[in-house]
Amino acid sequence: MVSKIFVDSDVIIDFFTDREPFANPASKIFELNEVGVIQIYISAVSLNNIYYIVRKFLGHKNTIKIIEELVEITEIIGTTKKEIVQALKNDFRDYEDSVQYSSALNVEGLDAIITRNTKDYTKAKLPIFTSEAYIKTIDIDR
Numbered sequence: 001m002v003s004k005i006f007v008d009s010d011v012i013i014d015f016f017t018d019r020e021p022f023a024n025p026a027s028k029i030f031e032l033n034e035v036g037v038i039q040i041y042i043s044a045v046s047l048n049n050i051y052y053i054v055r056k057f058l059g060h061k062n063t064i065k066i067i068e069e070l071v072e073i074t075e076i077i078g079t080t081k082k083e084i085v086q087a088l089k090n091d092f093r094d095y096e097d098s099v100q101y102s103s104a105l106n107v108e109g110l111d112a113i114i115t116r117n118t119k120d121y122t123k124a125k126l127p128i129f130t131s132e133a134y135i136k137t138i139d140i141d142r
Helices: 009-017 023-034 044-073 081-089 095-104 131-137
Strands: 003-007 038-043 075-077 112-114
Touching: 003 009, 003 095, 009 023, 009 038, 009 044, 023 038, 023 044, 023 131, 038 044, 038 095, 044 075, 044 095, 081 095, 095 112, 112 131
Parallel strands: 003 038, 003 112, 038 075
Antiparallel strands: none
């Protein structure tokens, strides 16, 4: 069975900008998605953050190509008034992560959230992992 994984924008940015030491574990998450071990879900709000940061590294045209690729290989979760209101109530230290979390809660059967900033998700009721920690928990041969 394919695991449903919500991936925070920081992991995606690490992957596309080759930020060390985070790029290799982030790359592995995308490889697992490609071979069908996991299905990556991201928030629509993440696309704005990803564009803004990755553009500084790769320029507008290359970043647009990345956004197009993300749209093809991931499931994108909307963020509505409901998620924004929930994010305000989550009591998270980081508001952006609270919005991410509230959006992730809409994925039925979600197995985990992957982020580089696990400390920002201490109040989450879902399993939270870094890319590296998550990779260690799964059976790659399934």
